[in-house]
Amino acid sequence: MRSVLPRRGMGREEILSRLRGFAEGDADPYSGRLFTIAFEPGVEEVRETAFEAYKMFAFKNMLDFTEFQSAIRMEKDIVDYAASLMHGDEQVSGTFTFGGTESIFLAVKAARDHFILKRGMLTIPEIVMPVTGHPAYDKAAEYMALRVKRVRIDGANFTADPNAINEAITENTAMIVGSAPNWPFGTIDPIKDLAEIASDKGLWLHVDACVGGFVLPFMREVGDKIPEFDFRVEGVSSISLDPHKYAYTPIGASVVLFRKKFYKMFSQFSNIRWPGYPIVNPAVLSSRSEALLAASWATLHYFGQEGYLELAKKIISARERIVSGFKEAGYSLMGEPTVIAAFTSPELNLFKLSDEMAKRGWLLYPQKGIDGMNIPPSLHLTITPIHEKTADPMISDLKECTEIVKKLPPTETENLLTIFSTVLGMLTPGEMDIATLAKLYTEAEKFLEAHGEEILKALGLEKGFPKEMGPIFQLLAAVPPEIAELLTNYVVIEIFHRGI
Numbered sequence: 001m002r003s004v005l006p007r008r009g010m011g012r013e014e015i016l017s018r019l020r021g022f023a024e025g026d027a028d029p030y031s032g033r034l035f036t037i038a039f040e041p042g043v044e045e046v047r048e049t050a051f052e053a054y055k056m057f058a059f060k061n062m063l064d065f066t067e068f069q070s071a072i073r074m075e076k077d078i079v080d081y082a083a084s085l086m087h088g089d090e091q092v093s094g095t096f097t098f099g100g101t102e103s104i105f106l107a108v109k110a111a112r113d114h115f116i117l118k119r120g121m122l123t124i125p126e127i128v129m130p131v132t133g134h135p136a137y138d139k140a141a142e143y144m145a146l147r148v149k150r151v152r153i154d155g156a157n158f159t160a161d162p163n164a165i166n167e168a169i170t171e172n173t174a175m176i177v178g179s180a181p182n183w184p185f186g187t188i189d190p191i192k193d194l195a196e197i198a199s200d201k202g203l204w205l206h207v208d209a210c211v212g213g214f215v216l217p218f219m220r221e222v223g224d225k226i227p228e229f230d231f232r233v234e235g236v237s238s239i240s241l242d243p244h245k246y247a248y249t250p251i252g253a254s255v256v257l258f259r260k261k262f263y264k265m266f267s268q269f270s271n272i273r274w275p276g277y278p279i280v281n282p283a284v285l286s287s288r289s290e291a292l293l294a295a296s297w298a299t300l301h302y303f304g305q306e307g308y309l310e311l312a313k314k315i316i317s318a319r320e321r322i323v324s325g326f327k328e329a330g331y332s333l334m335g336e337p338t339v340i341a342a343f344t345s346p347e348l349n350l351f352k353l354s355d356e357m358a359k360r361g362w363l364l365y366p367q368k369g370i371d372g373m374n375i376p377p378s379l380h381l382t383i384t385p386i387h388e389k390t391a392d393p394m395i396s397d398l399k400e401c402t403e404i405v406k407k408l409p410p411t412e413t414e415n416l417l418t419i420f421s422t423v424l425g426m427l428t429p430g431e432m433d434i435a436t437l438a439k440l441y442t443e444a445e446k447f448l449e450a451h452g453e454e455i456l457k458a459l460g461l462e463k464g465f466p467k468e469m470g471p472i473f474q475l476l477a478a479v480p481p482e483i484a485e486l487l488t489n490y491v492v493i494e495i496f497h498r499g500i
């Protein structure tokens with residue numbers, strides 16, 4: 001049922017109490033029990049400082065930096081710090097954005113426009129990247145009319161395979177991408193090899209250091225083996241790095257850096273064609289609160305380099321215990337981990353394991369892998385400083401849950417899923433062309449209208465998300481991506497429409 005805004009306003013106490021009610025049942029991002037989605041340094045005081053900074057600037061609008069020049073002051077500092085961490089010279093220029101995806105959008109736009117202007121003609125430009133690249137590139141491509149080619153990775157190291165990248169490049173390739181590290185496995189792609197290819201072929205190379213940019217330099221300084229991935233590598237055109245990940249700022253902070261000031265020109269938007277105010281937007285959005293910029297500035301200065309070095313040591317210590325704990329429990333590590341580690345097991349159902357761990361309050365994400373590329377299902381762990389305290393109890397639960405899952409018989413749903421995936425795989429092999437996709441969507445509209453409710457019920461989704469998500473993840477892993485994407489879009493639209 002649709003709610004309407006109450007006629008009479010509420011008092012502060014009631015408002016806050018209602019909001020606290022909304023938060024009931026949420027995961028606790030500060031608890032150290034989440035091994036994904038939360039980047040927690042385990043330092044309470046920094047939060048308070050960031051909240052104060054947020055309050056000071058919440059109603060100041062970065063849109064008009066002529067009136068709110070604090071935006072320029074704070075942004076310059078943050079971009080400078082990011083550039084110096086990435087060993088950029090004086091020519092490196094950048095933009096503060098609200099997230100990795102937005103930074104990636106700006107890098108893709110710059111690479112695309114640079115490519116089209118260089119070619120002097122319109123084509124559908126391509127992004128070539130290892131299959132481990134973040135979906136933000138597909139999203140940017142979808143919004144800005146590019147095509148993405150995801151290619152196989154080096155199966156032994158779970159890093160980009162430069163040969164596969166090289167083979168996929170055509171005259172329409174505008175951009176190649178490498179990650180430092182990638183999200184699924186936490187491994188660092190061989191950026192030097194990719195840069196050689198990029199330099200050779202005159203291509204834009206974007207390094208996705210959204211995860212690693214604010215932490216790998218500090219890990220290197222305290223002794224971790226981190227290959228070079230930044231502007232010291234010739235051929236790197238742009239880098240994205242997110243304060244809201246491993247600089248531990250409130251969510252909504254990223255930086256995109258361009259090797260040359262002029263590259264940034266292709267990422268910006270300016271418009272002087274209407275009767276209103278002149279628009280120059282360095283980022284995607286126009287009106288933006290300065291709050292997140294201020295909260296980021298505050299957090300970065302709270303820790304300083306010494307603080308980040310200490311936090312880096314904690315991550316390494318937690319990671320070592322996690323890696324040996326998983327190995328003792330019979331899992332294999334996938335590649336060389338950084339701040340993310342992924343584990344696989346040939347005999348265990350990792351979706352069920354993740355559900356067992358969730359019953360004990362631990363959040364570890366199961367990942368589906370890719371059959372055709374020899375990437376097995378895995379468990380993903382994002383390791384943050386708070387895990388120095390919680391790694392040991394988590395590992396002890398992991399060992400118990402592993403034994404429990406080993407003894408669980410396969411369920412009927414699992415058998416159904418196997419049949420389901422084989423049949424659907426036969427119906428829709430490979431990538432769909434536009435005509436097939438259009439047909440799928442036309443059919444889907446009628447089908448979902450008639451059977452949507454039954455599907456939601458069958459998946460236990462008619463009233464929000466069930467406690468055990470394993471079967472749903474498994475279903476999504478089993479069906480072709482086009483169907484899985486359609487289904488997830490449908491479910492999310494319904495859940496947001498109905499509310500929980």
Ligand SMILES: Cc1ncc(COP(=O)(O)O)c(C=O)c1O
Pocket residue numbers: 098099100101102104134136179181182183208210211242254
């Ligand atoms: C490697 C990588 N790049 C980009 C992103 C997108 O970042 P955001 O969620 O801040 O948009 C992520 C998010 O996890 C990531 O892991």
